[in-house]
Structure formats: C-alpha cells, structure tokens
Amino acid sequence: MRVGVFICHCGSNIAGTVDVARVAAEARKIPGVAFATNYMYTCSEPGQDEIKAAIKRENLDRIVVAACSPRMHENTFRKTIQKAGLNKYFLEMANIREHIAWIGNDKELNTEKAIDAVSMAIAKVMQNKPLHATSFKINKRVLVIGGGVAGMQAALDCADGGLDVVLVEKSPAVGGIMARLDKTFPTIDCSICILGPKMVDVGQHEKIKLFAYSEIEEIKGYIGNYQIKIRKKATYVDWEKCTGCGLCMEKCPSKNSYDYFNFGVAPTKAINIPFPQAIPKKAKIDPNYCRQFLKGKCGVCAKICPTGAINYEMKDEIVTEEVGAIVVATGYGLLDQNILTEYGGTRYPDVISGIQYERLLNASGPTSGHIERPSDHTEPKTIVFVSCAGSRDKSIGVPYCSGFCCMYIAKQAILTKDHIPDSQSYVFYMDIRSPGKGYDEFTRRAQEEYGAQYIRGRVSKIYPKGKKMIVRGADTLLGTQVEIEADLVVLATAAIAAEGAAEMAEKLHISYDTFGFYVESHPKLRPVETNTSGVFLAGACQGPKDIPSSVGQGSAAAAKVLSLFSRDMLESDPAIAQVNTNACVGCLKCLKTCPFQAIVEDTLRSGKKVAKVIETVCAGCGVCTSTCPCGAIQLQHFTDNQLLSEVSAICQM
Amino acid sequence: MSTEKLKEIILKVLPDVDTVIGWQEGFDKIHITPFFMKSPEDAEKAVWNSLCVQNLAAYLPSLKKKTAVIVKGCDSRTIVQYMQEGLIDRSNVVIIGIPCTGVVSVKKVLKAVDYQPIEDVKFSDEKIIIKTSKGEKTLAIADVCPDKCKTCQYPTPIVYDHLAGDPIESTKPAESVYEDIKEFEKKSLEERRDYFKNEFDKCIRCYACRNACPMCVCQDSCIAETRDPHWITQKLSSEEKMMFHMIHAVHLAGRCVECGECERVCPMDIPVAKLKKKINSEMKELFDYVPGVNPEDKPPMYTFNVEEAKIKEHKL
Structure with a gap:
C-alpha cells in the first residue's frame, strides 16, 4: 500500500497556526506512507494537478488530504483522484482547518494535534475498500406540500416545466397567508388581485393534481422513489357535486362557527366556503359547530343543496401517490397573542393582531373593508401599532426578527389614513428594518406623507380606561415615558414555525432548528436544499420571509427539482449499511431501530433468518450498525474496523 | 408447593x-x-x-x-x-x-460447609439441612439465597x-431493588474504578457468563471473538477483560432480565451483573422501562425516536 499525504496551507488559514512542513515530515515516517508534501492551496487547479501527478509519479494508491472540512472539498478531491484512476473512496480528509487551525493559537499544540489527525486519516485510508455506486430510475413527479404563495409558485414552475405535480394543502383552499392580506407592500397592490390568477392557474393546470383539505400521513422511500400517503380529511360535502353556489352557507342556522380564514375576527357559518375567490370553491362542514353533528338533527344544508352534495357520513380517505422529489412549503404560524400578558393577551377586544387588522381592512373581509373596533363597531380615530410583539424577545423564546412586520405596519398605517382621513396612527418600534427594494422609501412615506407618528421604544403595558385603551411605553429618543389613549391597538405578533412543523420534519427526515424552522443544506450556497437529498424548501417554513423572497424560493426549489429530473437515472451512495450474513444472528434489532425502514427480514437458502438492507432506501445514518450486537451490519466506508484503526492510531501516538 | x-x-x-x-x-x-x-x-x-x-x-x-x-x-x-x-x-x-x-445459592452453601463433599440434603420449614462427613448443618434459606431473591418482586x-x-x-419493597446500586454509587470514581479493575482482573475469559445469559443473542458470532470487526484481541490484559464486560453490559442495555445466571456461573466469583443492574436502573429512570415485565412493552433500545421525553436535545 502506498499512501500519499497532502497537507494544505489554505493560505495562512492553516499555515498560520500549524507547522505544515513538520506535519508532512511526521506523516512521511508512518509505515505505508510513500509520499508526503505540503502545498499552498491544494484545492486549486495546480494543487489538484500536483495530486494527480504524484499518483502517477509515486505510484500512489491511497490519498490523504489534510485541509478543510470534508463538507467543503471532499467531493473535489474525490473527483481529483478518480481522474487519476483511483477509486474515489480511497480518499480520506483530515480536517485540520475548522478542527484545529481555527480554534487554537498555540502553534506547537496545533501541530501536534494536526499530526494526530493526519495519522488517523492515514490509518483509516489504509482500511478503506473500493466502493461503487449503483444507479436507479427516478419517478419524475413532484410533491409540493403547502399551497401558499411559495408552494403554488413551485408547483406552477414545475408544472410549466412539464412535470406532474401533486399539491397538498391542509386548509380547504390554496392561497395561504397571502390570500388573507389586503394590500401588499411597497406597491399597495391588492393581494388577492395578484394572487388570484395564480390560484386559478393552480386549480386549472392539467399537470397539477390538487389535494385541498388534505394532510401528509406518511412518507416512505427515497430520492427518486417516494410513496406518499395523503389523508383527505372529511369535508362532509361531495366536492365532485358541489358547485360552490353558496346556498348552504346562506341558509345554515349555525352562525357562530370560528372563522379560521378570518382569524376569528367575526364568526362564520358551520358550512362555509372560506372566501369568495377560494380555489377550490367548495363548501365544507365544521363538525365542531354543525347542529347535525352536535345535536343529531338539522339537515338544512342537505335539504337546500341543489346537487345533493351533502354527506354527513363522509369519512377521511387515504390516497397513495408516488413521486420522485418533494418541495416543502408549509409556511409559518403566528405567535399566540395570549403569551403577551403585558398587552392583555386576548382579554381586550380592541387589542388585535396584525393579521386580524388585515382582515378588517380587506374589502372581502367580515366588515367589508370598514375599520371598526371589535368591541362596539365604532370607527377608531387613534390607532397604535406595536411592532416586535414577541419578536426579538429572548424571554419568550423568539430572539429573531420576524422580518416583514416593520413593512406591513407602515402599510397598515398608510391604509388606515386612506380609510379614515381624520385618524392618527402611532407606531412603537425598536428599529425599522426595511432593507428591500423600495422598502425604506415606503416606511418614510408612511411617516412623511401619511403622518404616522413613529415612536422609538417599547410598549410596557396596555390597559383599558373607559372605552379607550391606554398604551404606555417609552420614547427612547426623547428619553420620556409616553401614554397614548388609543381606540384600537394592533400588535405585530411574531412569526413562528407552523403548527406541526417538527412532526412534518420527522416524516421527511429533514432537520429543524430550535425554533422549528427547517434547516437548509448550506445557509448561503444551498438555500433551498435540505440535507436529505430529494427534499427542497420553499418559503417561510425555512424562516420568516416576505412575499418576494417566498416566491423567489418557490421558483428556486422548482429549478432544483427540474434539474434533478433532467437525468433519467440517479446514482446511489455506496456508503450504506451492509449485512454480513455469516455473522448475522437474525435478532432483527436493526430492523426495529432503522429510522428509514431500510431493513427487511430475509431468509437464506439454508433457512437462516437474516437482516437485509434495501440499498436505495438506506441513508447511511449508522443507527443499525451501533445497534447490531455482533457487528454483522456494517456501514460501508465507516466500518467498525475502519473507525477502530483511527482510534488505535491516535492511542499509539 | x-x-x-x-x-x-x-x-x-x-x-x-x-x-x-x-x-x-x-x-x-x-x-x-x-x-x-x-x-x-x-x-x-x-x-x-x-x-x-x-x-x-x-x-x-x-x-x-x-x-x-x-x-x-x-x-x-x-x-x-x-x-x-x-x-x-x-x-x-x-x-x-x-x-x-x-x-439457594450453591456457592454460599458450599462455603458454609467448608466445601466438604455433600452426603445428603433435606428441606424443612424454609431451612436447608446439609449432611457432610463432618455432621449436619442447618441453614436458613434466607441466609444462603442469591442476592436477587432478597429483593424479588x-x-x-x-x-x-x-x-x-x-x-x-x-x-x-419495590425501592429495594436498586438499593445496592445506589449504595455503590456513593463511592468515589477512583474507588469504583479500582473495584471493577480488581474484579475484572480475575476474569479468565471463559465466557461462561455470556453463554449462560438468556439474552445474549449472538452466540458464535460474539464480537469478543471475531476479527471482523476486531473490537478486542485475545490478549489477557485487564483492558481487554474490562472491554469484554463493558460490551456485554452495553449489549444488555434495557434487556437484562436480572436472572443472575451470569453471576451464578462465574467460576471466579466476579460480580458481573452489577454493571447490567446499573444500566437497568438508568433505563428505569430515563425511559420508565423495566425489562421483561410486560409482553406488550417495546424495549427502548429497539426503537428510534428523534425525541425522547426525558432526554432534552431539541427545545421547541
């Protein structure tokens, strides 16, 4: 065995705090090492040529590169040695940059540690086996989870690119949060007017199969070949027959149902179509409020429905779809106002959230666009907006900025002035965050042209006094306390992860951060990919985002799916679990612990019961290998012996 | 009976x-x-x-x-x-x-009669009467029972x-089961390490404990004896002995039914069940799980959950 060792300087990144020449010299002394050198930038083209030349010249068969994290350049160097004729798994990287050079300043100690790391990599590479990828076919259909603006954009772009799309939306209509907004910043164009055509396209596109009021029950499989179980929740209305005429909604006697679409601003009927532009425009019964379900008699809708679509006996239905890639666009949720006790929680009817105010402004909202106080339906004259209601507040677990609130508050202040010319808006803010195109000009316009009073400071308390709400806060620019007698208070509640985000992540095997937002593969360079290949992210499920960013990410995710599907075959990673059937005792512990259901029971010709790994399903996580008591199941490229050789190397130094 | x-x-x-x-x-x-x-x-x-x-x-x-x-x-x-x-x-x-x-622990009885050849054994009223060439000896069963009987649930x-x-x-009482473990844990880290080092040093690697263990599933594929994977060598050093007993204990995590067969068969009188009992007490603490008491239970080490109720990794 002839190992070649290449120590990278990474400019001064590594060479600054590690004596690279000494590391190379020490490596040369290790048995099996035929060649060791150090180089300024090993990842550069001349650096890679150096490796290729050395393989030929020195007849090397295993390569160790001591440089940065393998996440950075492992692929680069694998390709390099492959071009020189070696199996690409005959490469090991020792991470002497992130793990060593960047974390300590003591050159002597760093150098010792780097020598340890390199000797481990040498021990490992000598145990490496040549591995070969296999290829498999892909199913060129895509699942989009979530029918908000990001999901719809991804679905439309994929469908326009010729792919069959399965779009699953958990509420009865697509559109998401954007469908509930009145106008959009900074151009003040009507939200539903620009979104409506997209929603219609989604509903009518021959390549898009829309499952509204449905949820993902189970996801099985792997990139290229997923089996998805979708739960079509019971609507108690046969959507094949429902024409969306709205007669049932008109006659329904149960008038006090919670209106999810309007965030409870006003009640709705137990059978309802969420909003006039809904796609699909179909009615649905809320069994929590329907008299037929609660009292067992009523049946008004069934009698009135001209097409006989009502079916009180309807049950949830599970359908299976097969796809090759998944775009996750599950959006975000809003902080529960009840947490904000200093602002009264939800005790005061005239303290509402930004999205509720949006519904009051909206011409198709419950007040037909007339701004009214929820308490006495009078027109408010003094309106206070409180930004960062929960956002940037470590104490309630939301240390981050929700991003879009500064902008929508400015928009709502402008619209308020439009609706009620003699009104006065006050905005309490911490900082104005408006870094988009035309955004800062917009917030200035709210102040300069529409006379919104911006007060830099936080609100400490909101309490009622007669018919008014007293908003007490600080004006940090004047250095005084301020109290405003308001008719209506609007809280810009923080954007949080969507309900059930964590459970969804577990179904998808993707990671999520401490706040429940999904984690992209690389924060800068792979913003729509996840670490699970075949699963892509779009929109606010990855973090709070405004409409332009969500749409951009939706298109980006679609581009990723289209480029993935431009190939007919995919290569599987050979670094997966493999069973040594001679050693396997058939206890099948591995089968029970595998998070990917990649292991099945198999019977050998001798009748012996053993475990078997489904190659394409295995993600190479290694849970089975640490579960197997006799070491019969081994993760290729990370076998027990390979890891033990690293341990031995470091213990013998 | x-x-x-x-x-x-x-x-x-x-x-x-x-x-x-x-x-x-x-x-x-x-x-x-x-x-x-x-x-x-x-x-x-x-x-x-x-x-x-x-x-x-x-x-x-x-x-x-x-x-x-x-x-x-x-x-x-x-x-x-x-x-x-x-x-x-x-x-x-x-x-x-x-x-x-x-x-009855045969080891304890033999010790009590000074390892004389046994001529006859009789039982009467929770007592065992041993007859050897040196006469009869009456022992209360409670005094010569294995440790497991003392806390039997x-x-x-x-x-x-x-x-x-x-x-x-x-x-x-149910609390008595892990009392010996709690008592042992009061010793310092050094004392405990020395204790196990001394005990495991006696090991002759006959593997009787493993062979008698009802929960050992690997049989002839035991990694104590394989080259691939090569976890331990056949060297008779205390490190290798310790490693073997550690592996056996870890393989029994959440599976040891505390039958005590390993200790019963050990020719060197090593308290090999102690580590396993310690892990069982941890399993009870962490997963509220006791091996071998309810056929409907799912052994915690036989499942994969991203979140565990008592192990805080993600905070949401």
Whole structure:
C-alpha cells in the first residue's frame, strides 16, 4: 500500500497556526506512507494537478488530504483522484482547518494535534475498500406540500416545466397567508388581485393534481422513489357535486362557527366556503359547530343543496401517490397573542393582531373593508401599532426578527389614513428594518406623507380606561415615558414555525432548528436544499420571509427539482449499511431501530433468518450498525474496523 | 408447593409438546441439573425444590418444536423479554409456572460447609439441612439465597399457562431493588474504578457468563471473538477483560432480565451483573422501562425516536 499525504496551507488559514512542513515530515515516517508534501492551496487547479501527478509519479494508491472540512472539498478531491484512476473512496480528509487551525493559537499544540489527525486519516485510508455506486430510475413527479404563495409558485414552475405535480394543502383552499392580506407592500397592490390568477392557474393546470383539505400521513422511500400517503380529511360535502353556489352557507342556522380564514375576527357559518375567490370553491362542514353533528338533527344544508352534495357520513380517505422529489412549503404560524400578558393577551377586544387588522381592512373581509373596533363597531380615530410583539424577545423564546412586520405596519398605517382621513396612527418600534427594494422609501412615506407618528421604544403595558385603551411605553429618543389613549391597538405578533412543523420534519427526515424552522443544506450556497437529498424548501417554513423572497424560493426549489429530473437515472451512495450474513444472528434489532425502514427480514437458502438492507432506501445514518450486537451490519466506508484503526492510531501516538 | 402437583401438570401437557424442560437431581444431592422430559417415565424423575436454580427459559429461542418449560417468577421475565423482542413464538411454548419463595445459592452453601463433599440434603420449614462427613448443618434459606431473591418482586411468574401452586405476592419493597446500586454509587470514581479493575482482573475469559445469559443473542458470532470487526484481541490484559464486560453490559442495555445466571456461573466469583443492574436502573429512570415485565412493552433500545421525553436535545 502506498499512501500519499497532502497537507494544505489554505493560505495562512492553516499555515498560520500549524507547522505544515513538520506535519508532512511526521506523516512521511508512518509505515505505508510513500509520499508526503505540503502545498499552498491544494484545492486549486495546480494543487489538484500536483495530486494527480504524484499518483502517477509515486505510484500512489491511497490519498490523504489534510485541509478543510470534508463538507467543503471532499467531493473535489474525490473527483481529483478518480481522474487519476483511483477509486474515489480511497480518499480520506483530515480536517485540520475548522478542527484545529481555527480554534487554537498555540502553534506547537496545533501541530501536534494536526499530526494526530493526519495519522488517523492515514490509518483509516489504509482500511478503506473500493466502493461503487449503483444507479436507479427516478419517478419524475413532484410533491409540493403547502399551497401558499411559495408552494403554488413551485408547483406552477414545475408544472410549466412539464412535470406532474401533486399539491397538498391542509386548509380547504390554496392561497395561504397571502390570500388573507389586503394590500401588499411597497406597491399597495391588492393581494388577492395578484394572487388570484395564480390560484386559478393552480386549480386549472392539467399537470397539477390538487389535494385541498388534505394532510401528509406518511412518507416512505427515497430520492427518486417516494410513496406518499395523503389523508383527505372529511369535508362532509361531495366536492365532485358541489358547485360552490353558496346556498348552504346562506341558509345554515349555525352562525357562530370560528372563522379560521378570518382569524376569528367575526364568526362564520358551520358550512362555509372560506372566501369568495377560494380555489377550490367548495363548501365544507365544521363538525365542531354543525347542529347535525352536535345535536343529531338539522339537515338544512342537505335539504337546500341543489346537487345533493351533502354527506354527513363522509369519512377521511387515504390516497397513495408516488413521486420522485418533494418541495416543502408549509409556511409559518403566528405567535399566540395570549403569551403577551403585558398587552392583555386576548382579554381586550380592541387589542388585535396584525393579521386580524388585515382582515378588517380587506374589502372581502367580515366588515367589508370598514375599520371598526371589535368591541362596539365604532370607527377608531387613534390607532397604535406595536411592532416586535414577541419578536426579538429572548424571554419568550423568539430572539429573531420576524422580518416583514416593520413593512406591513407602515402599510397598515398608510391604509388606515386612506380609510379614515381624520385618524392618527402611532407606531412603537425598536428599529425599522426595511432593507428591500423600495422598502425604506415606503416606511418614510408612511411617516412623511401619511403622518404616522413613529415612536422609538417599547410598549410596557396596555390597559383599558373607559372605552379607550391606554398604551404606555417609552420614547427612547426623547428619553420620556409616553401614554397614548388609543381606540384600537394592533400588535405585530411574531412569526413562528407552523403548527406541526417538527412532526412534518420527522416524516421527511429533514432537520429543524430550535425554533422549528427547517434547516437548509448550506445557509448561503444551498438555500433551498435540505440535507436529505430529494427534499427542497420553499418559503417561510425555512424562516420568516416576505412575499418576494417566498416566491423567489418557490421558483428556486422548482429549478432544483427540474434539474434533478433532467437525468433519467440517479446514482446511489455506496456508503450504506451492509449485512454480513455469516455473522448475522437474525435478532432483527436493526430492523426495529432503522429510522428509514431500510431493513427487511430475509431468509437464506439454508433457512437462516437474516437482516437485509434495501440499498436505495438506506441513508447511511449508522443507527443499525451501533445497534447490531455482533457487528454483522456494517456501514460501508465507516466500518467498525475502519473507525477502530483511527482510534488505535491516535492511542499509539 | 408439592412436586406431585408439578408432575401432574407435566403429565397433562406432555402429549401436546415435544419436550418438557424441568429439573432433575444431579451428580450429588446439592446439584440439580436441567432435564429434558420426553415420556411419562421421565416425568417421574422431575424435581422441584430450592436448588432448582437454572433459568430454563434460556433454551427456548434455540428450540424449533413445541416445548413446555418450567419457570420460576424470575425466569418468566426472560420469556416476557423474548416475546417483546420477537425471539420466540408464544404459541409454540407452554409455560408451567411455579410460585417460588426463593432459591439457594450453591456457592454460599458450599462455603458454609467448608466445601466438604455433600452426603445428603433435606428441606424443612424454609431451612436447608446439609449432611457432610463432618455432621449436619442447618441453614436458613434466607441466609444462603442469591442476592436477587432478597429483593424479588415477582415470586409468581408473570406469564404462564399452568400454575403449580397458588400465586404469592412479593413482600419486598419495590425501592429495594436498586438499593445496592445506589449504595455503590456513593463511592468515589477512583474507588469504583479500582473495584471493577480488581474484579475484572480475575476474569479468565471463559465466557461462561455470556453463554449462560438468556439474552445474549449472538452466540458464535460474539464480537469478543471475531476479527471482523476486531473490537478486542485475545490478549489477557485487564483492558481487554474490562472491554469484554463493558460490551456485554452495553449489549444488555434495557434487556437484562436480572436472572443472575451470569453471576451464578462465574467460576471466579466476579460480580458481573452489577454493571447490567446499573444500566437497568438508568433505563428505569430515563425511559420508565423495566425489562421483561410486560409482553406488550417495546424495549427502548429497539426503537428510534428523534425525541425522547426525558432526554432534552431539541427545545421547541
């Protein structure tokens, strides 16, 4: 065995705090090492040529590169040695940059540690086996989870690119949060007017199969070949027959149902179509409020429905779809106002959230666009907006900025002035965050042209006094306390992860951060990919985002799916679990612990019961290998012996 | 409980099964050995007394034909664990349970009579009377029982098809089970390390503990003896011995049914069950799980959950 060792300087990144020449010299002394050198930038083209030349010249068969994290350049160097004729798994990287050079300043100690790391990599590479990828076919259909603006954009772009799309939306209509907004910043164009055509396209596109009021029950499989179980929740209305005429909604006697679409601003009927532009425009019964379900008699809708679509006996239905890639666009949720006790929680009817105010402004909202106080339906004259209601507040677990609130508050202040010319808006803010195109000009316009009073400071308390709400806060620019007698208070509640985000992540095997937002593969360079290949992210499920960013990410995710599907075959990673059937005792512990259901029971010709790994399903996580008591199941490229050789190397130094 | 009642049951189940596994007298009066009964004549030779120490359930996973097995309360936990792990087909096993008030540690008895050859053994009223060439010695069973009997929670088998006798309730407090572990943990890290080093240094690597363990599934593929993967060498160093016992303990995490067979068979008197008991106490703490008590339980190490209730990794 002839190992070649290449120590990278990474400019001064590594060479600054590690004596690279000494590391190379020490490596040369290790048995099996035929060649060791150090180089300024090993990842550069001349650096890679150096490796290729050395393989030929020195007849090397295993390569160790001591440089940065393998996440950075492992692929680069694998390709390099492959071009020189070696199996690409005959490469090991020792991470002497992130793990060593960047974390300590003591050159002597760093150098010792780097020598340890390199000797481990040498021990490992000598145990490496040549591995070969296999290829498999892909199913060129895509699942989009979530029918908000990001999901719809991804679905439309994929469908326009010729792919069959399965779009699953958990509420009865697509559109998401954007469908509930009145106008959009900074151009003040009507939200539903620009979104409506997209929603219609989604509903009518021959390549898009829309499952509204449905949820993902189970996801099985792997990139290229997923089996998805979708739960079509019971609507108690046969959507094949429902024409969306709205007669049932008109006659329904149960008038006090919670209106999810309007965030409870006003009640709705137990059978309802969420909003006039809904796609699909179909009615649905809320069994929590329907008299037929609660009292067992009523049946008004069934009698009135001209097409006989009502079916009180309807049950949830599970359908299976097969796809090759998944775009996750599950959006975000809003902080529960009840947490904000200093602002009264939800005790005061005239303290509402930004999205509720949006519904009051909206011409198709419950007040037909007339701004009214929820308490006495009078027109408010003094309106206070409180930004960062929960956002940037470590104490309630939301240390981050929700991003879009500064902008929508400015928009709502402008619209308020439009609706009620003699009104006065006050905005309490911490900082104005408006870094988009035309955004800062917009917030200035709210102040300069529409006379919104911006007060830099936080609100400490909101309490009622007669018919008014007293908003007490600080004006940090004047250095005084301020109290405003308001008719209506609007809280810009923080954007949080969507309900059930964590459970969804577990179904998808993707990671999520401490706040429940999904984690992209690389924060800068792979913003729509996840670490699970075949699963892509779009929109606010990855973090709070405004409409332009969500749409951009939706298109980006679609581009990723289209480029993935431009190939007919995919290569599987050979670094997966493999069973040594001679050693396997058939206890099948591995089968029970595998998070990917990649292991099945198999019977050998001798009748012996053993475990078997489904190659394409295995993600190479290694849970089975640490579960197997006799070491019969081994993760290729990370076998027990390979890891033990690293341990031995470091213990013998 | 009389041996007669047990024989009655054996004769009743014999026609339905291939073998009934029980006990018979061994080479001397104090040693009882496992007994594989095939015929009514065999059944006549079956015995039951406080010397029936072996955990006969351990044979079950390797038997293909329908088998009946006689178990004490503690042994029945093995069967429950087998059911949880899918290692036996319950419909292929007939369980004859025996309510047991405690067995005798042969090691302790032999020590008490100074290792004299045993001429006769008699039982009377929770006492054991040993006759050697030097005379008779009467020992209270409670004084010479294995440690597991002192905190026994399951004197009556947890699962059975036939019960030879009337069920009995445990009189030992549940908290007492892990008292010895808690006591041991009060020692300093150094003391504990030295203790285990000394104890495991006695190990001759005969693997009797592993071979007697009913929950050891690997049999001839034990990684203590394989080259691939090569976790430990055959060297007789204390590191290798320690490593072997650690591996056995970790392989039993959340699976050890505390039958104590490992300690019973150890020729060097090493307290090999201690590590396993410690892990069991942790399993109870972390997962509220006790191995081998409920056939419907799912062993925590046989599942994969991203979140565990008592292990805080993600905070949401």
